[in-house]
Amino acid sequence: MGSGTNTSNYYYNQLGRRQQEAYHDIYEGLMSLSASFQVPALSARELTDIYFLIRLDHPEIFYTVRFKYRSRQGADHVELIPEYIFPKQKIIDHRNALEARIKKLCRPAEGLSEKDKELYIHDFICKNIRYDKLKKPYSHEIIGSLGQGVAVCEGIAKAVRILCDRLGIWCIIALSDSNPEKNIKYRHAWNIVNIGGQYYHLDATFDNSLGRSAAENCGTDPGPTDKADKADKAAQGQGNGTEDARAAQIKSGKNQQRSSAAASQGDIRYDYFNISDKQIFRDHEPVIWKVPECADGQHFYYLEKKLSFTKKEELEKRMKQAAKKAKPFLFHWRGGYMTREIVKDIFDMIEACAVEKGLHAAVSLNWPQAVMLVNFRKEVEAEPVRLEEANEGELYDAEE
Numbered sequence: 001m002g003s004g005t006n007t008s009n010y011y012y013n014q015l016g017r018r019q020q021e022a023y024h025d026i027y028e029g030l031m032s033l034s035a036s037f038q039v040p041a042l043s044a045r046e047l048t049d050i051y052f053l054i055r056l057d058h059p060e061i062f063y064t065v066r067f068k069y070r071s072r073q074g075a076d077h078v079e080l081i082p083e084y085i086f087p088k089q090k091i092i093d094h095r096n097a098l099e100a101r102i103k104k105l106c107r108p109a110e111g112l113s114e115k116d117k118e119l120y121i122h123d124f125i126c127k128n129i130r131y132d133k134l135k136k137p138y139s140h141e142i143i144g145s146l147g148q149g150v151a152v153c154e155g156i157a158k159a160v161r162i163l164c165d166r167l168g169i170w171c172i173i174a175l176s177d178s179n180p181e182k183n184i185k186y187r188h189a190w191n192i193v194n195i196g197g198q199y200y201h202l203d204a205t206f207d208n209s210l211g212r213s214a215a216e217n218c219g220t221d222p223g224p225t226d227k228a229d230k231a232d233k234a235a236q237g238q239g240n241g242t243e244d245a246r247a248a249q250i251k252s253g254k255n256q257q258r259s260s261a262a263a264s265q266g267d268i269r270y271d272y273f274n275i276s277d278k279q280i281f282r283d284h285e286p287v288i289w290k291v292p293e294c295a296d297g298q299h300f301y302y303l304e305k306k307l308s309f310t311k312k313e314e315l316e317k318r319m320k321q322a323a324k325k326a327k328p329f330l331f332h333w334r335g336g337y338m339t340r341e342i343v344k345d346i347f348d349m350i351e352a353c354a355v356e357k358g359l360h361a362a363v364s365l366n367w368p369q370a371v372m373l374v375n376f377r378k379e380v381e382a383e384p385v386r387l388e389e390a391n392e393g394e395l396y397d398a399e400e
Contacts, residue, residue: 007165010172011053014290018042023050026080030054030061033088038077044069047080053289055141056173056189059158062098062141063091085137094143101146106166108244115195117167118202118274121160124243125204126211126268129156153205157189160204170194174201176285184285188391190272192291198299199292201280203272206390210269210366213388269330270301271369271390283368283390302332302371310335316349319374323353326376333370343367347385350374364388 012023022039026047029037039047047069055061064082071078084091109120125145132139132150145151145159157173164171171193178184190203272280276297302308309315309331322329336342347363354361354376362381364373366388373388 007170007172008057011057011289015050015053019046019050022047023054026051027054027058027061029080030064030082033084033091034082036079036081039069039080041071041076041078047078056158056161056175059142059162059173060095060098062138062143062158063094065137065140094147098142098147102162102166105146105243106163109167114169117169118164118193118195120243121163121167121169122202122204122207122270122273123268124163125156125160126208129159129208130212131156131205131209154187154189156205156208157191160191160202164191164193172291174291175288177288179285182285184391187288188284190280190284192294193274194292195274196299198296199294200274200296200299201272201276201284201294202274203280203284203390206272207269210271210388210390211267213364269371270305271332271366271371273301275300275369279369300332303334308332308334312346312349315346316353319350319353320356322374323357323359323376326357326359328373328375330371330373333372338367338370343385346372351384360384362386366390 025039063085066083068081069078109117138144139152140154142158145155176188277294350361359376360380362375363385
């Protein structure tokens, strides 16, 4: 399962010579499914980091997450013994099934533009993968995200990475550390892409969580489930044609109208689609390993779709239209820092638009990214402004 871009050794290139030797030996050993092999004698921490970085660079290695090793005092090399999740033949079978799955997913998008390929991948993730709160072992790998339809952030980022690779989009996986002081229990993984010569952050996990949470709060179906029959069909590359239809919609030019409408109604969220360092690090911890600077903050999704507002008067016009149709409306605010006073001021305006039509407003707020999703109700909500949490899987539970 080869790579289609020049990022296959991104983290390899950050290592020293001796570490690169270990990286190469481990990669070759894992690809050949060797029971054990020799690697340079490095510290346990170095070998552990390299083992992890290889799997960030090569998501196709989905069948091992840890290893043991034997060493002799003074020896230049150690014997590394991978712990494989499956028997060798099962790994080969899964490889073949995933290869067929990836080819099938990518085929409809091959004729799209670079940005539309990225949009296709993002929307596929948000519609077809559920966050695995039980954190099964395979949920960290593409066999969970692309084979079973469930994953944690790492498995989702790896799915984005391998699909981008196949469609010729420059893409890497970024990783931030945990931070118990901020209630962040686990590391978090997302992607950085290069679109039109510029680097951007893309966090499909956070958008996935926000979209599903919004759909559940509205009482609608957020997308396919992870039932066994669907997972089995996915693993065998058997779809229902939705990917082909989505790609055709994008290619025909209907995507501009469809995606704007879907975004404005919160069907799929794009709060973390092509955003800058300044935007992403409002609610993401610093990265552990070096990644490219993402300086462009003028091409994020909501701005390009004319769903980002700086003036309350402009927002009020759009809000009145939404209230008239009683349809959800999602928007981004960039008219200054979103203080409590500004939130109250905006909500009061939204509620006034709703009351004019005999309705009331219920607002979900992604505060760090200044994104609001407005729903219109017949009754007053007990909590008219609800704070959203995009990071549903990496936080400590309240009782811990």
